[in-house]
Amino acid sequence: MAGRAAEPEVIWARRERTGRGPRPAYTRADIAAAAVRIADAEGLDAVSMRRVAAELGCGTMSLYNYVPRKEDLHELMVDAVGGEHELWEPGGDWRADMLRVAHQTRALMHRHPWLPRLMSPVYGFSPNSLRFVEHCLACLDPLPVSYGTRMELIAMLNAVVTMYVGNELATAERTRALPWSEEQENAVRAAYVGGRLASGAYPRLAAGITENPGPVDMEEVFERMLGRVLDGFDPGD
Structure with a gap:
């Protein structure tokens, strides 16, 4: 060939x-x-x-x-x-620096919507990728864990951001393809789900939705998701 x-x-x-x-x-x-x-x-x-x-x-x-x-x-x-990643001098707060990395990665993927499809460990050691990983490790200097654990943190955070953005992009693509407005689509689905919950067959789900009636702030969800990932690596927690 x-x-x-x-x-x-x-x-x-x-x-x-x-x-x-x-x-x-x-x-x-x-x-x-x-x-x-x-x-x-x-x-x-x-x-x-x-x-x-x-x-x-x-x-x-x-x-x-x-x-x-x-x-x-x-x-x-x-x-x-x-190469579009901004590499700054770490500020000494590893959580703040890694949150900044995650937000920058998300923005990069939205600028290049095809990127999540190509995210792979195979491509993780190109020249710019090596510089990016070294930068992330520098951001993690204050974190008192092994380098292996720091590498795992970087990989996990990147995977979570990739998954989140992939879902955002897929949702946006589906919305663009609808022959009606997103509001109309959401209203129809909310009415259907409301009817199913009213049947009493899903009491736990009904309780969960009652506690969080929406609309969901996806920016807040993104922040909470990142925070929970970082919490898992914080030896102080």
């Missing part, structure tokens, strides 16, 4: 372009930027080697000289947008 490496390799360990010949016309940054533009505008499924080559104005087969596999292209994309 064209572009398929004969054995495992890491894109970052490769030279920018294999083989002899003139100076490369494109850099990995050029290729990643083109792929990100396409994904941002049309979604991840629109990204292909052929489409990126057309965006750059080169032949598809020549692109394989720079990026041998589509998986490598995805890794370049993840690393490119990872």
